[in-house]
Amino acid sequence: xxxxxxxxxxxxxxxxxxxxxxxxxRVERILQQDYLRPLDFLALLSPQAxxxxxxxxxxxxxxxxxNFGRTIVLYTPLYLSNYCxxxxxxxxxxxxxxFARRQLTIDEVEREARLIAASGLKHILLxxxxxxxxxxLEYVEECVKTIRPYFTSIGIEIYALNSEEYARLVQAGVxxxxxxxxxxxxxxxxxxxxxGPKRDYRFRLEAPEAGCQAGMRAVNIGALLGLDRxxxxxxxxxxxxxxxxxxx
Amino acid sequence: xxxxxxxxxxxFSTRLLIGTGKYxxxxxxxxxxxxxxxxIITVALRRVDFEATVDNVMYHIPEGVQLLPNTSxxxxxxxxxxxxxxARAMGCGNxxxxxxxxxxxxxxxxxxxxxxxxxxxxxxxFVVLPYISPDLxxxxxxxxxxxxxxxxxxxxxxxxxxxxxxxxLKIIIEEIPLPVIVDAGLGRPSQACxxxxxxxxxxxxxxxxxxAAHPVAMARAFAQAVAAGRQAFLAGPGASQGTARASxxxxxxxxxxxxx
Numbered sequence: 248x249x250x251x252x253x254x255x256x257x258x259x260x261x262x263x264x265x266x267x268x269x270x271x272x273r274v275e276r277i278l279q280q281d282y283l284r285p286l287d288f289l290a291l292l293s294p295q296a297x298x299x300x301x302x303x304x305x306x307x308x309x310x311x312x313x314n315f316g317r318t319i320v321l322y323t324p325l326y327l328s329n330y331c332x333x334x335x336x337x338x339x340x341x342x343x344x345x346f347a348r349r350q351l352t353i354d355e356v357e358r359e360a361r362l363i364a365a366s367g368l369k370h371i372l373l374x375x376x377x378x379x380x381x382x383x384l385e386y387v388e389e390c391v392k393t394i395r396p397y398f399t400s401i402g403i404e405i406y407a408l409n410s411e412e413y414a415r416l417v418q419a420g421v422x423x424x425x426x427x428x429x430x431x432x433x434x435x436x437x438x439x440x441x442x443g444p445k446r447d448y449r450f451r452l453e454a455p456e457a458g459c460q461a462g463m464r465a466v467n468i469g470a471l472l473g474l475d476r477x478x479x480x481x482x483x484x485x486x487x488x489x490x491x492x493x494x495x
Numbered sequence: 496x497x498x499x500x501x502x503x504x505x506x507f508s509t510r511l512l513i514g515t516g517k518y519x520x521x522x523x524x525x526x527x528x529x530x531x532x533x534x535i536i537t538v539a540l541r542r543v544d545f546e547a548t549v550d551n552v553m554y555h556i557p558e559g560v561q562l563l564p565n566t567s568x569x570x571x572x573x574x575x576x577x578x579x580x581x582a583r584a585m586g587c588g589n590x591x592x593x594x595x596x597x598x599x600x601x602x603x604x605x606x607x608x609x610x611x612x613x614x615x616x617x618x619x620x621f622v623v624l625p626y627i628s629p630d631l632x633x634x635x636x637x638x639x640x641x642x643x644x645x646x647x648x649x650x651x652x653x654x655x656x657x658x659x660x661x662x663x664l665k666i667i668i669e670e671i672p673l674p675v676i677v678d679a680g681l682g683r684p685s686q687a688c689x690x691x692x693x694x695x696x697x698x699x700x701x702x703x704x705x706x707a708a709h710p711v712a713m714a715r716a717f718a719q720a721v722a723a724g725r726q727a728f729l730a731g732p733g734a735s736q737g738t739a740r741a742s743x744x745x746x747x748x749x750x751x752x753x754x755x
Contacts, residue, residue, distance in 0.1 A: 313653045316517025316705040464568070492600045 250456055250490045251449045254483065258433060262289075262479055269293040278302055288485045292478045322370035322402065325359055327351050327390055331376035333443030337429070337474070340376045342443070350382060353393055360394035372402040372425060377445055379406050388419045395420040402467075406444065407454040413461035424458035426451070427469035431483035435475050455487065459495035466491060498729060500697055502674055503590075503622040503643040505561065507534045510691065511721040512563070512676065513714065514701030515539070515552055523710060524555045531714035536560050537592055537699065539567040540582050553587070563624065565592035572611035579616050591616060592646065593625040602652040606633035610640055617641030626678055629663035634671045645671055646699065648679035649690065653702045655682025658689055668694045684713075684720030691724025692732070 269290045277287045278299060290296065291303060328350035331340040351359070363371060373390060375382035382405070391401055402423030403416060413424065430436050433448050440446040458466045470484040499506040513533040515524055528536065538552055556562065564582035569575035572595065579591040593616070595608040609625045610633060617623050622643045627633050629647035637645055647667050650656035657680060658664060668675050674696030681687045687698040700717050707713035 312706045313655055313702055316519065316702070318517065318519045495599065 248494075249453055250487055251452050253486065253490055254431065254433075254452065257285075257483070257486065262476075262482075265289060266293040266295070266478075269295050271295055271298065274299055278306065285482075285486055285489065288489075289478075289482050292481050320370060321368060322372055322400070323363055323368050324372045324374055324404070325356075325363065326374045327356060327387070328375045328378070328382035330378035330381040331443075332379075333377040333445040334441050335429070335443070335445060336439050336441070350386075351390075353389055356390045357393050360397045364397035369399040370402070370423075371398045371400070372404055372423075374403075375405045377406045377443060379444070384408070384412060384415065388416060391416060391419040391421055402465075404469075407447075407451045408457065410457040410460040413458050413463060417462045422464040423467065424455070424463040424465070425467040425469060426454045426458075427471065428452065428484070428487075429471050430474040431470075431480055432475040439474065455491055456495060459491055498725065500674060502624070507561070509534050509718065509722070510697040510725055511687070511718050512537065512678075512697055512699040513704060514699065515556075516567075516701050517705035518710070521552045521555045524552070525557060526711050527704065527714045528557065528560060530711045530718070531704070532718045533714075534561055535563050537563045537565050537701070538587075540564050540578055540585070540587070561590060562588050563590050563592050564588075565594050565626075566612070567594045567596075569593075569595050569612075570597040571595060571605070572608040572615065575608070575612040576615050579612075579621060580619075583621070589620060590622040590624070593623060603628060604648075606630055609633070610636045613637055613640040613642050624676065629660045629667050631663070631666055631670060634667050638671060638673060642673060644674040644676055644696070646676045646678040649677050649686065650680025652679045654680050655703055655706070656680050657682060657686035658693075661689075661693070664690070664695070665693055681717075684716040687717055688720040688724035688727075691721055692727045694728055697721070 265286070273290055274293070274296045277283065277290055280287065296303070329340055330348050330350060331342050334341050334343055360371070371394065373387065375387065387403065387405060395401065400423055401421050402425050403421050404425040404427070407426065428451070429439060436448050437446070445451060455466045455468055468484060468487060470480055472480050497508070499508060500510050509532045511531055511533050512535045513527060513531050514537045515521070516539060518524065536556060538556070553562070564579070564587045566575040566578040569578055575593050575595050582591060583589055593609050593612050595605045595612060596602050597605055604626050606627050609627055613623045613625050617640055623641065624644045624646055625637050625642050626646045626648070627637070634645050634647070645667065647664055648660060649664065650659040658677070659680065664675070664677060676697040676699055677690040677695045678699040681690065681698055681700050682703045687700060690698050698721050704710050704714045704717060
């Protein structure tokens with residue numbers, strides 16, 4: 248079962264009806280649990296759970312410290328190319344917007360990498376716009392190989408790929424995949440992405456699991472809150488994280 | 496006679512091992528080593544890049560400490576073996592902690608793959624310390640496979656929950672003729688103390704120290720707790736009663752006649 252299949256089971260879920268059934272006793276009990284089921288998580292996102300914000304923050308902090316220690320990871324993004332062939336309604340890179348488009352040469356990429364590494368940063372995130380025919384996979388691969396000696400960790404945030412293509416970039420030196428899920432609401436997603444390859448909801452939604460299958464050491468889902476109702480977006484984000492953890 | 500921890504052909508005076516993960520700064524590590532008194536330290540070698548010019552955690556580990564590289568990141572025996580060979584080729588020595596974890600939710604180890612990796616690596620001359628769930632059958636297979644110790648978990652990695660698996664740990668300590676190093680889940684010094692009182696050979700602590708508000712002080716606390724627990728084990732604790740017993744209801748009559 249892919250995440251799209253799991254998502255489909257909840258796509259038409261009646262969130263408002265469910266929230267109405269959550270009382271504060273239930274929230275208290277859930278906060279005592281060690282592990283959450285999806286609907287437990289959803290109960291913690293309910294309006295009633297708002298009065299437990301401090302308790303949730305404390306528990307979340309403890310989980311974070313246990314899993315990651317007292318650390319903060321600093322990274323910087325490096326835009327390789329801003330050519331795009333999508334028309335996402337919310338984005339400045341949309342092909343309908345006219346401004347200077349640029350793609351860095353390999354030499355320019357190396358120079359940027361050297362300067363960034365000299366500042367002490369060890370983690371870098373490479374980004375491109377959606378124009379795959381210009382910022383080709385080969386180009387991204389060559390950029391990765393060029394900057395690899397300078398960084399401990401290289402992430403990518405580019406157009407969605409399948410697992411073979413991600414594996415190729417893992418081989419080149421990428422260990423971290425970041426991909427933004429602007430909204431989990433499939434209907435709204437179609438309205439926001441009228442044209443371009445990014446319009447394929449399912450392909451993008453399944454990019455994180457393709458990354459896991461390809462051997463990415465870390466997968467970051469950039470879930471935006473605000474285009475659809477945030478409690479639902481947060482729920483689907485958690486559902487996807489749970490799916491990735493259990494399945495892959 | 497000194498009470499030494501013997502692993503393979505080496506002897507150690509202290510019984511607390513530490514990890515190097517989850518620290519904000521690798522520069523803390525020498526201070527943690529000093530306050531913990533640890534003589535063995537684990538290091539993850541997930542992505543070894545010979546061409547990388549960046550800083551390496553191993554630059555912060557002083558000489559004289561036994562390095563125990565681990566195969567963290569390995570999802571099966573083949574990957575664990577590859578990492579171990581890389582570690583040795585990099586000059587990390589021939590000790591290796593096998594961690595084979597394909598479960599991303601609880602981070603529980605795969606015993607079957609761990610045994611396979613142990614067989615291969617012990618055959619290549621490695622000193623193998625495998626990390627496992629406290630499964631007696633897996634532990635016995637590891638003894639046959641040539642492991643130098645066994646490292647059963649007290650609770651899932653990073654959970655800081657203590658000796659949730661204590662009943663199974665007791666069995667392993669009782670039955671396995673190798674040093675038993677309780678690894679994972681020790682969140683408080685009292686838990687490490689209890690593990691040592693039970694007869695464990697040593698404890699490995701990472702999250703419990705790294706996530707403390709003052710890791711250097713916590714490392715010292717763990718060291719003292721491990722030493723205390725070991726002393727208690729050697730001193731042989733008195734028998735404890737399950738319930739209070741003020742008189743001898745069943746056998747008291749045997750002594751009543753004599754007092755008459």
